[in-house]
Amino acid sequence: MFIFGKKKKDKDKEKNLSKAALPAESAYKLPLKLEEKMELIQPYLIKNDDMVGRPFCLGGEHEIKGYVIHLEGMIDNISLQQDVLRSLMFYACGEELNKRGTDYLIDHIYKNCLNVSQIEKVYNLDNLLQAVFDGFVILIFDGISEALKIDIRKTDRRGIEEPDLERALRGAKEGFVENVIVNTALVRRRLRDTNLVIEKLIIGRRTRTDVVLMYIEDIADPEIVINVRDKLNRIDMDGILGTEYIEQLIEDHHYTPFPQFKTTERPDKVMMELLEGRIVIMADGSPDALIIPSVFNSFLQASEDYIERPVISFYNRLFRYLAFILAVSLPALYIALLSFNPELIPVQLLITLAQGRDKVPFPVVLEVMIQEVIIQLVIETGLRLPVPMGQTIGVVAGIVLGQAAITAGLASPAIIIIIAVTTISTFALPNSTLVMASRIVRIFMILMAAAFGIFGFSVGWFLLLTHLISLESMGVPYFSPYAPMRYPDLKDSILRGFISKMTKRPVSIPGQNPVRKRETDG
Amino acid sequence: MDKDRFEITPKQLVFLVVGSEVATGILSLPRVLSAEAGHYAWLAVILGVTVPVLSIYFIVSLYKDFSEPDFIKVSQLLFGRFLGFVIVVLFSAYIVFFQSIVIRIFAEITKTFLLPRTPIFVILFLILFSVYYAVSKGAKTVARLNEILFWILLVDLLVIIILIPQGDWTAFLPLNELNVTGLLKGAKESFYSYAGIEFLFVAYVMVNRKEKILKAAFTGQLIVLLLYLMVVVVSLLILGPKSLQYLIWPVLDLLSVRQIAVLERLEIVFLVFWLGIGARPVLNLNLASAYSICRLLKLDNRKYYIWVTLLVVLAIYIIALIPDNLVVVFKLADFAGSMFLLISLGLPVLCHIVKFFRKGRIGYEKAS
Numbered sequence: 001m002f003i004f005g006k007k008k009k010d011k012d013k014e015k016n017l018s019k020a021a022l023p024a025e026s027a028y029k030l031p032l033k034l035e036e037k038m039e040l041i042q043p044y045l046i047k048n049d050d051m052v053g054r055p056f057c058l059g060g061e062h063e064i065k066g067y068v069i070h071l072e073g074m075i076d077n078i079s080l081q082q083d084v085l086r087s088l089m090f091y092a093c094g095e096e097l098n099k100r101g102t103d104y105l106i107d108h109i110y111k112n113c114l115n116v117s118q119i120e121k122v123y124n125l126d127n128l129l130q131a132v133f134d135g136f137v138i139l140i141f142d143g144i145s146e147a148l149k150i151d152i153r154k155t156d157r158r159g160i161e162e163p164d165l166e167r168a169l170r171g172a173k174e175g176f177v178e179n180v181i182v183n184t185a186l187v188r189r190r191l192r193d194t195n196l197v198i199e200k201l202i203i204g205r206r207t208r209t210d211v212v213l214m215y216i217e218d219i220a221d222p223e224i225v226i227n228v229r230d231k232l233n234r235i236d237m238d239g240i241l242g243t244e245y246i247e248q249l250i251e252d253h254h255y256t257p258f259p260q261f262k263t264t265e266r267p268d269k270v271m272m273e274l275l276e277g278r279i280v281i282m283a284d285g286s287p288d289a290l291i292i293p294s295v296f297n298s299f300l301q302a303s304e305d306y307i308e309r310p311v312i313s314f315y316n317r318l319f320r321y322l323a324f325i326l327a328v329s330l331p332a333l334y335i336a337l338l339s340f341n342p343e344l345i346p347v348q349l350l351i352t353l354a355q356g357r358d359k360v361p362f363p364v365v366l367e368v369m370i371q372e373v374i375i376q377l378v379i380e381t382g383l384r385l386p387v388p389m390g391q392t393i394g395v396v397a398g399i400v401l402g403q404a405a406i407t408a409g410l411a412s413p414a415i416i417i418i419i420a421v422t423t424i425s426t427f428a429l430p431n432s433t434l435v436m437a438s439r440i441v442r443i444f445m446i447l448m449a450a451a452f453g454i455f456g457f458s459v460g461w462f463l464l465l466t467h468l469i470s471l472e473s474m475g476v477p478y479f480s481p482y483a484p485m486r487y488p489d490l491k492d493s494i495l496r497g498f499i500s501k502m503t504k505r506p507v508s509i510p511g512q513n514p515v516r517k518r519e520t521d522g
Numbered sequence: 523m524d525k526d527r528f529e530i531t532p533k534q535l536v537f538l539v540v541g542s543e544v545a546t547g548i549l550s551l552p553r554v555l556s557a558e559a560g561h562y563a564w565l566a567v568i569l570g571v572t573v574p575v576l577s578i579y580f581i582v583s584l585y586k587d588f589s590e591p592d593f594i595k596v597s598q599l600l601f602g603r604f605l606g607f608v609i610v611v612l613f614s615a616y617i618v619f620f621q622s623i624v625i626r627i628f629a630e631i632t633k634t635f636l637l638p639r640t641p642i643f644v645i646l647f648l649i650l651f652s653v654y655y656a657v658s659k660g661a662k663t664v665a666r667l668n669e670i671l672f673w674i675l676l677v678d679l680l681v682i683i684i685l686i687p688q689g690d691w692t693a694f695l696p697l698n699e700l701n702v703t704g705l706l707k708g709a710k711e712s713f714y715s716y717a718g719i720e721f722l723f724v725a726y727v728m729v730n731r732k733e734k735i736l737k738a739a740f741t742g743q744l745i746v747l748l749l750y751l752m753v754v755v756v757s758l759l760i761l762g763p764k765s766l767q768y769l770i771w772p773v774l775d776l777l778s779v780r781q782i783a784v785l786e787r788l789e790i791v792f793l794v795f796w797l798g799i800g801a802r803p804v805l806n807l808n809l810a811s812a813y814s815i816c817r818l819l820k821l822d823n824r825k826y827y828i829w830v831t832l833l834v835v836l837a838i839y840i841i842a843l844i845p846d847n848l849v850v851v852f853k854l855a856d857f858a859g860s861m862f863l864l865i866s867l868g869l870p871v872l873c874h875i876v877k878f879f880r881k882g883r884i885g886y887e888k889a890s
Contacts, residue, residue: 340636340637341636341793344789344793452637452640452648453636453637454636454793454794454796455632455636455637455645455648455793455796455797456648457794458793458794458795458796458797458798459648459649459652459797461794461795461797462652462656462797462798462801463652463655465667465670465671466652466655466656466659466663466667467655469659469663469666469667469670470656470659470663477666479666479670482670483666483667483669483670484531484534484665484666484669485533485669485670
């Protein structure tokens with residue numbers, strides 16, 4: 001793991017060190033002779049056993065010596081043998097070329113001999129070594145200063161599958177993989193607009209992770225694009241793990257449990273977000289695309305909302321909002337009503353609740369907290385266990401613990417139902433970070449309600465609302481379209497309007513081109 | 523930063539005006555008005571609205587001619603550096619005093635209805651902590667909070683509309699028995715319920731489209747008037763002007779009149795949003811005073827705003843704790859009411875007079 005909590009001083013030091021290591025070489029051209037070049041590269045070949053190379057000669061009578069270097073397992077071996085080495089050894093004629101001079105030679109090889117599509121010249125040692133470690137194949141020749149860098153990289157990747165976290169009943173079943181090139185292709189294939197811009201950046205001084213910034217040039221707000229690009233360029237860190245790191249490095253508010261950027265593994269969703277004027281960041285090594293900016297509302301929307309019929313989507317969204325409210329406040333409300341303001345509960349219900357509780361030796365708060373802790377432990381356990389074992393835990397926790405707790409007089413039946421409903425509601429939320437956030441907020445609410453009853457509950461919600469309203473995601477108010485009210489966007493909030501009526505892009509997201517669909521058709 | 527955190531839209535001003543005026547006063551309004559005006563309490567509400575309407579008009583027409591319509595700048599231009607300074611300080615002190623009373627009444631109601639065994643200083647602390655948290659985030663957050671609370675509380679208050687069919691319309695009769703002095707006294711009482719409009723003094727500079735301020739403020743005022751009217755009318759319908767006198771907070775009692783299936787009592791809906799109702803004006807006016815003090819002392823908003831806010835909140839906390847009981851609080855509230863008249867009507871009129879006499883001698887006026 002990287003030590004990411006490093007002090008700034010250390011960072012600067014490290015930066016200076018890495019700069020100081022290769023000052024002389026990087027400034028100069030590579031030497032002409034192959035032996036001299038090999039001398040420079042030799043230390044790295046000795047240290048790294050996965051860095052391999054072989055000498056070869058160009059075809060013909062006058063042999064020109066060459067050397068090929070690459071990393072094992074990072075390239076396509078067959079392509080190296082057939083497209084690179086074979087053509088050089090058999091079809092590049094050394095003697096004729098010798099007469100025309102070395103300048104002609106490198107151009108000739110570059111243009112005529114190698115039938116691979118991506119090839120580039122390299123002029124200094126620094127770039128040469130970096131290219132090797134980036135996974136390129138490097139060719140060096142005797143008597144020619146320049147080296148050639150060939151891209152026949154091949155990495156093993158998993159196949160394109162449906163993402164586990166974002167399953168949809170209807171709609172596309174493709175999901176992103178860990179390879180950013182595959183991912184950009186997945187998006188490009190769906191969005192063939194010439195204005196779709198894909199910028200590549202390299203982030204992480206040591207990991208040199210490929211990061212991609214995607215936006216549609218004539219829709220996305222240029223200010224936000226510049227802002228995001230700036231923030232990305234300002235990341236100066238030894239390594240990043242993927243979009244998850246970027247998310248934390250570019251967000252504005254650190255002291256909040258709520259996610260400020262939405263992530264998705266679905267290319268179709270990314271496409272829709274791009275069309276609404278958002279910016280997408282993807283990084284090599286993680287299948288999550290980061291959507292900037294995101295509002296709270298979008299965390300409660302799922303991609304099939306737009307596929308299903310509007311009424312059905314509205315119904316589903318309504319339940320997701322209800323789930324959030326229940327997940328955050330149900331146990332707190334129970335405590336507040338039962339231990340502070342029982343007069344607000346209907347009498348019949350109160351009698352039933354009291355009868356269930358008469359054998360329980362704890363105050364309501366403690367009872368709730370015990371169950372809450374048990375559930376948290378069960379969730380934590382279930383997350384890490386393999387599926388067959390997870391089922392056992394489910395049975396043990398669900399049936400045995402629940403039933404036994406009631407029989408043993410440690411919990412009332414009502415509290416089991418409350419906690420169960422709360423837990424189910426928690427997992428009805430479509431975003432995993434929001435699930436975690438709601439768990440933390442719930443504890444806060446429980447404590448507030450336990451201390452001050454329904455008034456504490458009211459204070460808790462007030463603070464939660466204030467907190468949500470004060471957040472911003474890349475300058476966009478997090479709680480819009482509710483506060484500030486963006487009336488046109490309310491048609492796609494809890495409601496989901498008809499697609500034929502959604503003629504304008506959302507105003508919550510700043511952009512350039514408001515019209516999405518002409519009124520006349522559809 | 524000023525532009526970032528302290529800019530509001532005219533639409534938000536509508537909600538800010540509503541939020542500054544409607545508070546716990548609405549709970550006792552029917553009793554206070556019908557004590558003087560009897561079954562003409564609804565007329566008193568309408569007569570009372572003249573004060574905030576005049577106030578809005580004076581404030582807007584005062585600032586209109588200035589290129590920098592900032593409360594501090596304008597008062598220093600009009601009254602000179604020193605007197606201007608004193609006026610702003612007095613204004614902030616008035617806000618602190620007034621809000622202490624509002625908060626104290628709010629805490630007392632909370633104590634009576636929800637937390638009878640909790641000491642008052644704990645309740646006050648809870649309320650003011652929430653207020654501090656919201657205000658420290660800046661005007662934008664406060665404005666947005668007002669916006670969303672308005673819709674939530676509108677539902678909350680409109681709940682009592684379902685009582686109308688049960689009402690007794692003869693409560694408004696007889697029409698010819700109009701007690702003029704009582705009505706005027708009632709109107710005077712209803713002035714006080716519109717306290718909070720002085721918020722516009724400070725908020726004017728924050729609004730980004732100045733030409734729409736007048737309309738926005740009037741819209742907000744109209745909404746307040748309608749809300750008050752509704753509450754007073756429904757209270758009269760259900761409880762009648764006589765029995766209103768026996769209830770300290772008749773609106774809360776109204777809520778428990780009708781039984782609702784499942785929920786059984788409507789109060790729960792009301793009480794869940796309780797903090798939002800009581801704390802809203804304090805939120806807005808606290809913002810106004812902290813902002814004024816920051817500007818007055820020329821402190822950098824980025825650094826000192828949250829500390830000034832903290833100081834203001836602490837001052838409110840301490841002053842709110844001083845009165846011994848509710849009787850003293852209500853006496854102080856009466857005093858604060860007359861202060862309100864002085865500030866919201868007297869100050870703008872004074873400004874206008876000074877402006878009239880010093881016309882041409884003040885530098886920063888707009889070239890019209």
